[in-house]
Amino acid sequence: xxxxxxxxxxxxxxxxxxxxLRIGVLLIVVIGTLATLxxxxxxxxxWLDFVMFGLTIGSIYAQIALGYTMVxxxxxxxxxxxxxxxxxxAFAGYFAAAGFDRSGLLESRxxxxxxxxxxxxxxxxxxIAVLTERIAYRPxxxxxxxAPLICAIGxxxxxxxxxxxxxxSSVKSYPDPSWLRAAFVVFGFRIPRVxxxxxxxxxxxxxxxxxxxxxxxxxxxxxxxxxxxEAAALMGIDVNRVIVFTFMLGGVMAGIAGVFYAFLYxxxxxxxxxxxxxxxxxxxxxGGIGSIPGAMLGGFFLGMVESVxxxxxxxxxxxxxxYQLRDLIAFTLLIMVLIFRPQGIxxxxxxxxxx
Amino acid sequence: MALLExxxxxVFYDKIEALKGVSMSVEEGRIVTLVGGNGAGxxxxxxxxxxxxHPRQGAIRYAGETxxxxxxxxxxxxxxxxxxxxxxxxxxxxxxxxxxxxxFTQKNRQQIAEDRERMLTLFPRLRERLRQVAGTLSGGxxxxxxxxxxxxxxxxxxxxxxxxxxxxPMMVEQVFETIRTINAQGVTVLLVEQxxxxxxxxxxxxxxxxxxxxxxxxxxxxxxxxxxxxRAYLG
Ligand SMILES: Nc1ncnc2c1ncn2[C@@H]1O[C@H](COP(=O)(O)OP(=O)(O)O)[C@@H](O)[C@H]1O
Ligand SMILES: [Mg+2]
Numbered sequence: 001x002x003x004x005x006x007x008x009x010x011x012x013x014x015x016x017x018x019x020x021l022r023i024g025v026l027l028i029v030v031i032g033t034l035a036t037l038x039x040x041x042x043x044x045x046x047w048l049d050f051v052m053f054g055l056t057i058g059s060i061y062a063q064i065a066l067g068y069t070m071v072x073x074x075x076x077x078x079x080x081x082x083x084x085x086x087x088x089x090a091f092a093g094y095f096a097a098a099g100f101d102r103s104g105l106l107e108s109r110x111x112x113x114x115x116x117x118x119x120x121x122x123x124x125x126x127x128i129a130v131l132t133e134r135i136a137y138r139p140x141x142x143x144x145x146x147a148p149l150i151c152a153i154g155x156x157x158x159x160x161x162x163x164x165x166x167x168x169s170s171v172k173s174y175p176d177p178s179w180l181r182a183a184f185v186v187f188g189f190r191i192p193r194v195x196x197x198x199x200x201x202x203x204x205x206x207x208x209x210x211x212x213x214x215x216x217x218x219x220x221x222x223x224x225x226x227x228x229x230e231a232a233a234l235m236g237i238d239v240n241r242v243i244v245f246t247f248m249l250g251g252v253m254a255g256i257a258g259v260f261y262a263f264l265y266x267x268x269x270x271x272x273x274x275x276x277x278x279x280x281x282x283x284x285x286x287g288g289i290g291s292i293p294g295a296m297l298g299g300f301f302l303g304m305v306e307s308v309x310x311x312x313x314x315x316x317x318x319x320x321x322x323y324q325l326r327d328l329i330a331f332t333l334l335i336m337v338l339i340f341r342p343q344g345i346x347x348x349x350x351x352x353x354x355x
Numbered sequence: 356m357a358l359l360e361x362x363x364x365x366v367f368y369d370k371i372e373a374l375k376g377v378s379m380s381v382e383e384g385r386i387v388t389l390v391g392g393n394g395a396g397x398x399x400x401x402x403x404x405x406x407x408x409h410p411r412q413g414a415i416r417y418a419g420e421t422x423x424x425x426x427x428x429x430x431x432x433x434x435x436x437x438x439x440x441x442x443x444x445x446x447x448x449x450x451x452x453x454x455x456x457x458x459f460t461q462k463n464r465q466q467i468a469e470d471r472e473r474m475l476t477l478f479p480r481l482r483e484r485l486r487q488v489a490g491t492l493s494g495g496x497x498x499x500x501x502x503x504x505x506x507x508x509x510x511x512x513x514x515x516x517x518x519x520x521x522x523x524p525m526m527v528e529q530v531f532e533t534i535r536t537i538n539a540q541g542v543t544v545l546l547v548e549q550x551x552x553x554x555x556x557x558x559x560x561x562x563x564x565x566x567x568x569x570x571x572x573x574x575x576x577x578x579x580x581x582x583x584x585x586r587a588y589l590g
Contacts, residue, residue: 217455224445224456231443234405236431236460236508 035316058303059202063257064280065295067250073226080152083277084159089125089258096120101175122255129251164270282334288344358383364413391564434511446490457507474503495526512543551588
């Protein structure tokens with residue numbers, strides 16, 4: 001009896017705090033947005049810049065988020081090292097890009113060079129993703145509790161420190177070919193080419209991935225394993241092969257995302273995978289972890305909020321240089337989602353009852 | 356020699372011995388049933404046969420091979436296919452995709468298409484539901500999907516774990532009819548049931564299990580007449 005009252009009371013106190021938090025954030029968003037729009041300090045072109053950047057970075061988060069969500073789907077494991085897989089792709093792409101740059105190919109044959117860079121990046125990140133599964137995650141397959149997650153964190157450190165050891169801790173600047181620096185002009189608005197390239201290719205690759213998952217035998221097997229690995233095995237599906245396939249798909253998307261991310265920020269270093277990794281994981285949770293459309297949606301949504309949000313929400317209420325607060329906005333969003341809708345936008349509750 | 360031979364297996368869940376020396380033999384072409392109350396160890400037996408669990412002692416032989424070293428997917432590929440307890444269909448996949456997954460071990464596209472057609476003839480209800488997500492079907496329809504999915508793997512022996520569970524009497528009737536049909540097409544059936552009366556009435560051979568041991572065995576009619584079976588299971 002007294003235990004019930006106690007939990008009730010505690011629940012109420014927490015509830016009040018949560019409501020205050022909800023209202024506070026909502027007030028900042030609403031008032032800030034109105035104030036910003038009334039002040040009208042930003043031009044349409046500037047807003048368009050924010051939107052384009054939001055879509056661009058969002059498409060990258062979406063691709064990384066796919067890796068988290070697919071691996072979570074089949075293994076119920078948060079592959080903490082996935083951000084570092086992105087980093088390995090970016091690094092491999094860097095060496096290819098630098099080589100093409102020295103030979104002049106990057107300027108004279110953009111399509112060929114870009115294809116080469118992506119290929120090298122994707123091969124590297126995919127191999128490393130598959131190796132981490134085979135070496136680090138498979139022995140933990142039937143282990144309950146936190147050990148697999150801690151192993152994943154270990155893999156993350158291992159990759160970071162290996163790349164630091166091999167290539168140093170300095171920031172290397174990515175080549176910046178002139179054809180990427182240019183911009184398209186549409187109705188008098190400048191749209192950077194790099195944005196168009198990144199968004200366009202990201203959409204193409206994500207569409208391809210979606211086709212693979214929805215239409216091929218291995219893709220269907222992946223969804224079957226995600227739902228019930230044991231039943232899949234009883235149907236003759238080699239679950240290990242499906243898991244390797246899943247890590248491969250995630251690795252491919254990570255490699256592409258790594259190259260794009262590096263081209264966008266024009267630099268690579270051993271720790272570069274951490275922030276986009278953790279944000280993309282958040283995007284996957286935001287969309288509903290385990291859901292593939294959710295990961296794509298979550299990625300774009302997070303990118304948009306992070307790019308448009310600081311100025312839109314914070315400029316009006318007089319916060320100086322709101323754009324510096326991008327990460328604050330992004331992580332506030334993620335924390336809010338975890339508190340108020342842990343199953344994400346498209347997700348189901350994590351503990352689903354089995355019939 | 357029997358198609359499937361279970362020879363004195365002991366299976367443990369950690370320290371709990373769920374099967375304490377179980378032996379059974381399933382002749383090719385027959386319907387063999389394993390009956391017993393809740394928690395007797397029936398599902399554990401099937402899971403051991405399918406390679407989901409490995410006996411600590413004893414052996415399972417199928418078509419002249421000892422299964423010990425094989426994984427679950429390899430055993431399924433050998434033609435020993437299970438319809439697990441609770442059906443375990445892929446609820447988020449369409450009915451058609453479920454059938455496709457059943458045929459995962461099959462490589463011949465045309466033969467798969469023919470098998471699918473045979474299943475849709477056996478279960479006409481599924482034809483109109485092919486594009487539907489399987490989780491939205493009724494219990495009876497889900498049992499059809501589970502059975503059809505397993506049949507798509509071209510089993511030589513089908514292991515069925517309580518296919519009548521949770522179904523209406525009419526659907527149960529139909530499930531047993533299906534089992535007879537499948538058996539008549541030459542598929543050996545090992546049927547696990549709590550519904551001993553129905554199971555024994557269609558079985559060539561029956562085994563009765565209690566607390567991880569086989570306590571009785573005999574032909575279907577023999578067991579149906581047995582005083583102990585009548586008292587324990589048929590009320
Ligand atoms: N995953 C498990 N872990 C521990 N014990 C289990 C597990 N599954 C079944 N058991 C135990 O093993 C025994 C046999 O279970 P089971 O084979 O499922 O019985 P049946 O299918 O005949 O109802 C029961 O006592 C059950 O409690
Ligand atoms: Mg059972």
